[in-house]
Amino acid sequence: MDFGYSPRTQELQAAVTAFMNEHVYPNEGRYWQELEANTQAGKRWTPLAVIEELKPKARAAGLWNLFLPDSELGAGLTNQEYAPLAEIMGRVPWASEVFNCSAPDTGNMEVLVRYGKPEHKERWLKPLLAGEIRSAFAMTEPAVASADATNIEARIERDGDDYVINGRKWWTSGAGDPRCKVLIFMGKTDPEAPRHSQQSMVLVPMDAPGVTVLRPLTVMGYDDAPHGHMEVDFKNVRVPASNILLGEGRGFEIAQGRLGPGRIHHCMRLIGLAERALELMCKRATQRVAFGRPIAQQGVTRERIAEARCRIDMARLLTLKAAWMMDVAGNKTAKAEIAMIKVVAPQMACQVIDWAMQVHGGAGMSQDFPLAYYYTLARTLRFADGPDEVHRDAIAKLEIGKHTPVA
The missing domain is CATH 1.20.140.10 (Butyryl-CoA Dehydrogenase, subunit A, domain 3)
Incomplete structure (x- = not known):
């Protein structure tokens, strides 16, 4: 068992550290100033210019989508190779977004790479990989103890060529960002199936009729704007049946x-x-x-x-x-x-x-x-x-x- 970093990882560690020193640490104060200015202007849930300005610089430096093990769409790094880079980014909470390596987009992109249909990849994966849109993951529910995900009550019901979605989710991180265009929604398709085969995941556009962001939740007073952790209501939301991921019961x-x-x-x-x-x-x-x-x-x-x-x-x-x-x-x-x-x-x-x-x-x-x-x-x-x-x-x-x- 050798935990020595590969030459490529060492090269990327040096590059990410240099980028942080030159561009991220000097802008920590500006980040909070912009957030405060947006708040005073009534635009708290607005993308911050400091992050948007740094993204092209990170991409030009070859420090983009480093998390993705796919060598064509991402950097092709293993988990062990990417881990020390995530540590460097983690020194500033917002830095990972600069490199297009922030949650929940990273997990959602991996899901789309593995399980998305060609039309899903064209509509959502490509702009996510380019950092043009954001995404969210809707799993936790306020009405049940979601630590046991089999408790989840939200429904995904087949109706002809569509699925109809009903339920309420919260701690849906990222749903407060105006750039959030798609959610991965987890709910029950068959309550009578074996315990771990009742749940499915489906792609839901944020602008689908019936999707309502109710409120941002704060964590000890912090709302993490413009990212946010939102409570979201889904009422008779209709999406194409092709939006199901991997198949029913595979959640x-x-x-x-x-x-x-x-x-x-x-x-x-x-x-x-x-x-x-x-x-x-x-x-x-x-x-x-x-x-x-x-x-x-x-x-x-x-x-x-x-x-x-x-x-x-x-x-x-x-x-x-x-x-x-x-x-x-x-x-x-x-x-x-x-x-x-x-x-x-x-x-x-x-x-x-x-x-x-x-x-x-x-x-x-x-x-x-x-x-x-x-x-x-x-x-x-x-x-x-x-x-x-x-x-x-x-x-x-x-x-x-x-x-x-x-x-």
Whole structure:
């Protein structure tokens, strides 16, 4: 098992880092200024010019669609090769969009590449790959505990040459962006089928009659505009039967293929965010004096810095192992490692960011530093793509199974 980065990955690491240094870090302040200006002008849900200006630069630099393993449509990188690039992008929460590597578009593009019909690829995949439109993934529902996706009640019912869709979804990330043109919707096609064959996925245009964005949801006060996490109502929404993906009853199969790589991306971005928090923590600790000496000389601060370094590196190694196993043995074989990183990385990031906030004192809670916002992102990932409890249960079942005699 060799976690050494390939020459191509090292070359791309250097290129992405150089791009971040030249274009992204210097524009972090501008990002928030533009968002505030849009808010004051009554245009909060408007794409930000700073991101749109940087996209052509990233594309011209060959740093575009790096997440996509398809060598013709994307960079052709393996999960292990892309993972360290996701970490670099993750140091600034909005940076991945600059490289057209942001969720939920990445997962949706992979679904369209694998399961989309030629007309789907022409209408939606091509503009997504070009960064011209955005997309969303409608799965979670407010009326049921969606951690168990078999609870989902939204319906996808066949009616002649169409499917008719009814239901209410929330935490539909990306649906607030005016560029969002298509959703992948998960719902029940056959409530009487076996438990994991009841669900299907279907493509729904955002402008289809009956699709209504009800409201943005906030995460500890942040609405993540213009991306957003929306509550969306679907009332008698009619789409062509050809919009079904892979076939009726294949929703869970698609979800597993979609979520495996996505969890690698999420975890590596969180590791990048934790690295940034540790960097801010160390700088602040050396600059502030309390009780007659720099905070960096306080024993508790040094202990936390050391522990943060250990936890970040452990999370990275586990995530790279999961990525490597997915590449060499497939997502199914790597399911324990994928579940483990989904537990470990968000909890690690929450703790490291919390320690960094503590070193910053009251300032760490304010808008003068990004740490409070970082914390909301890390805390959200303890729910997104499955809550901690679901992944822990899966890990425990696999572990118990190793020591249980076969009947």
